[in-house]
Amino acid sequence: xxxxxxxxxxxxxxxxxxxxxxxxxxxxxxxxxxxxxxxxxxxxxxxxxxxxxxxxxxxxxxxxxxxxxxxxxxxxxxxxxxxxxxxxxxxxxxxxxxxxxxxxxxxxxxxxxxxxxxxxxxxxxxxxxxxxxxxxxxxxxxxxxxxxxxxxxxxxxxxxxxxxxxxxxxxxxxxxxxxxxxxxxxxxxxxxxxxxxxxxxxxxxxxxxxxxxxxxxxxxxxxxxxxxxxxxxxxxxxxxxxxxxxxxxxxxxxxxxxxxxxxxxxxxxxxxxxxxxxxxxxxxxxxxxxxxxxxxxxxxxxxxxxxxxxxxxxxxxxxxxxxxxxxxxxxxxxxxxxxxxxxxxxxxxxxxxxxxxxxxxxxxxxxxxxxxxxxxxxxxxxxxxxxxxxxxxxxxxxxxxxxxxxx
Amino acid sequence: xxxxxxxxxxxxxxxxxxxxxxxxxxxxxxxxxxxxxxxxxxxxxxxxxxxxxxxxxxxxxxxxxxxxxxxxxxxxxxxxxxxxxxxxxxxxxxxxxxxxxxxxxxxxxxxxxxxxxxxxxxxxxxxxxxxxxxxxxxxxxxxxxxxxxxxxxxxxxxxxxxxxxxxxxxxxxxxxxxxxxxxxxxxxxxxxxxxxxxxxxxxxxxxxxxxxxxxxxxxxxxxxxxxxxxxxxxxxxxxxxxxxxxxxxxxxxxxxxxxxxxxxxxxxxxxxxxxxxxxxx
Numbered sequence: 001x002x003x004x005x006x007x008x009x010x011x012x013x014x015x016x017x018x019x020x021x022x023x024x025x026x027x028x029x030x031x032x033x034x035x036x037x038x039x040x041x042x043x044x045x046x047x048x049x050x051x052x053x054x055x056x057x058x059x060x061x062x063x064x065x066x067x068x069x070x071x072x073x074x075x076x077x078x079x080x081x082x083x084x085x086x087x088x089x090x091x092x093x094x095x096x097x098x099x100x101x102x103x104x105x106x107x108x109x110x111x112x113x114x115x116x117x118x119x120x121x122x123x124x125x126x127x128x129x130x131x132x133x134x135x136x137x138x139x140x141x142x143x144x145x146x147x148x149x150x151x152x153x154x155x156x157x158x159x160x161x162x163x164x165x166x167x168x169x170x171x172x173x174x175x176x177x178x179x180x181x182x183x184x185x186x187x188x189x190x191x192x193x194x195x196x197x198x199x200x201x202x203x204x205x206x207x208x209x210x211x212x213x214x215x216x217x218x219x220x221x222x223x224x225x226x227x228x229x230x231x232x233x234x235x236x237x238x239x240x241x242x243x244x245x246x247x248x249x250x251x252x253x254x255x256x257x258x259x260x261x262x263x264x265x266x267x268x269x270x271x272x273x274x275x276x277x278x279x280x281x282x283x284x285x286x287x288x289x290x291x292x293x294x295x296x297x298x299x300x301x302x303x304x305x306x307x308x309x310x311x312x313x314x315x316x317x318x319x320x321x322x323x324x325x326x327x328x329x330x331x332x333x334x335x336x337x338x339x340x341x342x343x344x345x346x347x348x349x350x351x352x353x354x355x356x357x358x359x360x361x362x363x364x365x366x367x368x369x370x371x372x373x374x375x376x377x378x379x380x381x382x383x384x385x386x387x388x389x390x391x392x393x394x395x396x397x398x399x400x401x402x403x404x405x406x407x
Numbered sequence: 408x409x410x411x412x413x414x415x416x417x418x419x420x421x422x423x424x425x426x427x428x429x430x431x432x433x434x435x436x437x438x439x440x441x442x443x444x445x446x447x448x449x450x451x452x453x454x455x456x457x458x459x460x461x462x463x464x465x466x467x468x469x470x471x472x473x474x475x476x477x478x479x480x481x482x483x484x485x486x487x488x489x490x491x492x493x494x495x496x497x498x499x500x501x502x503x504x505x506x507x508x509x510x511x512x513x514x515x516x517x518x519x520x521x522x523x524x525x526x527x528x529x530x531x532x533x534x535x536x537x538x539x540x541x542x543x544x545x546x547x548x549x550x551x552x553x554x555x556x557x558x559x560x561x562x563x564x565x566x567x568x569x570x571x572x573x574x575x576x577x578x579x580x581x582x583x584x585x586x587x588x589x590x591x592x593x594x595x596x597x598x599x600x601x602x603x604x605x606x607x608x609x610x611x612x613x614x615x616x617x618x619x620x621x622x623x624x625x626x627x628x629x630x631x632x633x634x635x636x637x638x639x640x641x642x643x644x645x646x647x648x649x650x651x652x653x654x655x656x657x658x659x660x661x662x663x664x665x666x667x668x669x670x671x672x673x674x675x676x677x678x679x680x681x682x683x684x685x686x687x688x
Binding site for chain 1: 511516517518520527534658
């Protein structure tokens, strides 16, 4: 009887041990499959430039797919996941979104910043919470000038871009350049730096700043027309960038006077829906022209992006893709999903994104943790022209014709 | 530009005159009118028949406005709700958010515009957009028709009566609730027509009604709440103040000139140019 009881206890204990023993690896496995989250904070509704935000998100989503399918996830097989927040292009919303991503979602990094005003506000909170923040499209120099350990940027900054435009203007023989900018950090930054480099280059500059919500730019455009400039720089974002194109045409300013857009909005198909024939002959600054040599991951992304969305990816979509891939690489280098370790990896390692290698150096001034892509000026010479078919005007070192087409 | 926002103000003023509630979603009806016009011109009518598009856009926003009034606003006039204005404010603001998000959901984050109604032209030495000229003329025509409708037709006179004395009109056998519904529909149709007229000028996107709403309310305050001639005079004054300020002082502060005018008018005439102090018991 006694031995039977002992036998029963042994059987029961063995059964328990078997259950516990088999459950532990399952738990460990389940725990190890817990996704690593990357925050995506970008404008997805107005007043932000949500057309840009949406495309950046498409790039970010493809990057997650790339990391999970091609790279086999992060940290030995853990899947990567995006946690998305809409900053609406409003600083207060950006700060709230960033806090939510960090405290509620536990993300390792936040990507997708587009508006300089929002990025500047979020940058302060990122410093406080210690989770890396990536500028994907925000170019105000003050962002990286802050030299915060958490800020990383792959983006052309406003001062070198302004210098590039004025160098272009000088080589084209322009004597007078007008700049019409919205009253945001992005716009006022350009106004300031264009004037500065204009002065250095001996080019006369007339700058007008307009309220971001303005719907009638005609008075400003008439003042500019009366001033008789050789080039008009359009520093609008979202609806006002399109309005400027239309209204400048209506007052007879463009295309006689060439207009230079400071980012790639003319490459979006809806540009032509919004401005029609009036948008032809616009010059625009980009960092990427379809057809440029890219890395394997870049080719992977471009192929799928075109398949899914039936258009060429914008630089910002590619940049969002590249930044997610970089964070995944940093997590793998650090062998940790802790923000502190990821920052250390970001600071010390070299990464590969869609176009080449990336190293975040602790340069002095605005170049802190900043990687600036090459700048190009292209021109649309036909209505509904694709970006890859538009003419490279500047610089000659990247195949620029140095000729602006004016009808 | 001021006159171009008059239809919005007129819509708000008319609804307020009849129902004593403010439709805070008027900008969204403007936006819906602009979207309808874009769809009609691009996919069905072509730019030659833009004016038919304006009429259809106005009709669509009329029907939508009447439906919204019947479902959401009418109950507060039937039941015993004391704070009608507060109720209407909450309902119409919620509606504005709903319509705006629906536009983002359906139309995407993209900006559209129908083709130009007219090519750029000149007024004396001044180059102007042909669309602005068309929108100006269209607004004047609609304002004239509306004024005629209100002053000369039987139904217009009935609206005036409802505006002046609801209980009195009720005792005369007029179905006030039906008039409320039509008034709300007319108000939203005016905004929709404004959106359709201005679609090629201000572009078509989910937030395209926001700034016209702000301008519209500025016009109402300057002209006087409930005053229809006030709308036209205030719209004209606002446009002139903004254009002159931009041309002769600084175009960067274009919004300030309008608000400056508004403050000046309020200092001199606290009820607006044509507004009257309201008495209630």
